Amino acid sequence: MNQTIQTLLGLSVCLNALFISLGVWIILKRGGLSYLATRVPLLRKLGIKSTQGSPFNFPYYDHRKSQLSLLPVNASNIIFLGDSITDEGEWAELLNNPAIRNRGISSDTTIGVLDRLQDIIAPRPQKIFLMIGVNDLSNLGRSPADVVQTHKEILTQIREQSPQTNVFIQSVLPIHPSLFLGFVTNSNIQTLNEQLQRLANEFSYPYINLHAHFLGAHHQLDAQYTSDGIHLNGIAYQRWAKLIEPHVLP
């Protein structure tokens, strides 16, 4: 009997060791502690932060950044700059305008946008439609005030280096919390948007309140627009295009 229990204990402990090793292996493969910090808010509160501007989508981010860096921008271009929500829109088609350039990259943050801003503003494009910040909140655990600080650096560089460019600051969109698996609240998004609107006024850039147009019940992203609580389907992109069309046209 004692022998049997000891054997069972041995097996059970081995199985646990196997499970733990598997877990550690998966986490290491995805980027170790810095990856974990993007998934576990507690770690971020303990001061462990992701070292990457865009911790999630590693190969995709690198590939797309490298592709975009080789594609020229010119002074007649209208740039759509942001994260996945911008990236996933076929803007030139949605707005029937071949001058439009999609410069969204899935998983990007204000830090990532600041980092790749030079390629975009050096050719002094006509307009920039900017929507960025939800991944700062969700993936990097930054506060709205911190995020707006990086927005301010982005706008300062644009104003200084390309004063003719008109920047349309689009509000961050709401999420649908029960569908979305990330770490961000609609109340944080609301705070970010209020501060973004003040920042836009400060720079005399137009602020576009898209947020209000995508709300459903309980001040959440309307479920008709999304399958995962944050990204958008075709109806949402049609609506968005309609809302900004007057600003895209000269």
Add this chain to the structure above:
Amino acid sequence: MNQTIQTLLGLSVCLNALFISLGVWIILKRGGLSYLATRVPLLRKLGIKSTQGSPFNFPYYDHRKSQLSLLPVNASNIIFLGDSITDEGEWAELLNNPAIRNRGISSDTTIGVLDRLQDIIAPRPQKIFLMIGVNDLSNLGRSPADVVQTHKEILTQIREQSPQTNVFIQSVLPIHPSLFLGFVTNSNIQTLNEQLQRLANEFSYPYINLHAHFLGAHHQLDAQYTSDGIHLNGIAYQRWAKLIEPHVLP
């Protein structure tokens, strides 16, 4: 002593149960057995197949399919049709041609393309650049012969419903096995391409052997083109665009 071992056994078994529950929860969350079949070749050999055409990228696939279904195609358009490798290319920019429409969807298969073909061919576009099949091999565990059978259905529908459309059948690209986490071999890709070339001849559509231009050592995808062994960076897209440019121009 006996008491201690029994307590330890109890704890260890509870931990076992916890880990197993966690694993089951994660798998169920991602789509259950059908998801597992996309990751474990053995299950596919046992006849458990994914019920989805595109088992991986659920919310993204739905969102993009819905967006594309609302964007019109016309007879002057040049369609890029395929999976992530097509989806991730900014083709209108790469080829400096506003008639180009990107109809790639990340994670798509020949089955998915067949399913959404009507929207694309009903308006009888000028040209279609097709690259599809690697996810059939990798995610659905289909054989090259099976995949080419679905290719044949795609080409038959195009030929019947839009005989003026010229279809450029692009070879599937090689992978870099030590960087790629999916289940596909370069030898299977090679077999698929040989059969695709025969199919192209059968239909008198041009076959474009991109595969040969992306090979590095050991007949693998050249590591200079990729961070994850299957998707492409900017240098690769520049090269691809250069190779097909003569076919895109009228």
